[in-house]
Amino acid sequence: MKRIGVFVMALLMMIGMLAGCSFQSDEQVKLRDLDFTILSEEKIPEELAGIIAEKESEAFKLTYSDNEYLYICIGYGEQATGGYSIAVNDLYLTDTGIYVNTTLLGPDASEKNNPTPSYPSIVIKTEYLDETVLFE
DSSP states (O other): OHHHHHHHHHHHHHHHHHTTOOOOOOOOOEEEEOOEEEOOGGGSOHHHHHHHHHHTTSEEEEEEEOSSEEEEEEEEOOBSSSOOEEEEEEEEEESSSEEEEEEEEOOOTTGGGOOOOBOOEEEEEEEOOOSOEEEO
């Protein structure tokens, strides 16, 4: 009886090895940082500027390409005052795509008294890569 148990165990181990069992990690492997430029309003391609204008009242994340450059656009929707800025924390290529992380920075005290709403957004221009953009 013990021989049958050992045989079955060995058989199961061999089947597992033949099936190619492997363990995968959800961690992304950073391949390299990407060079980028933050575009001022007048440097944004006209078609892209129109798309952003349509979406600015709500938060959005989108990409646009002219097959020469990739434009990564992030908008934070309507804010009660002006004076907001956006920081790019990370932009790099991983084994699964392009990873981008930004932070909305609040206005200084003098701007908080300005009741005019604003629509903070950022357009990041980088090299064209046919990869999925992963927003964090």
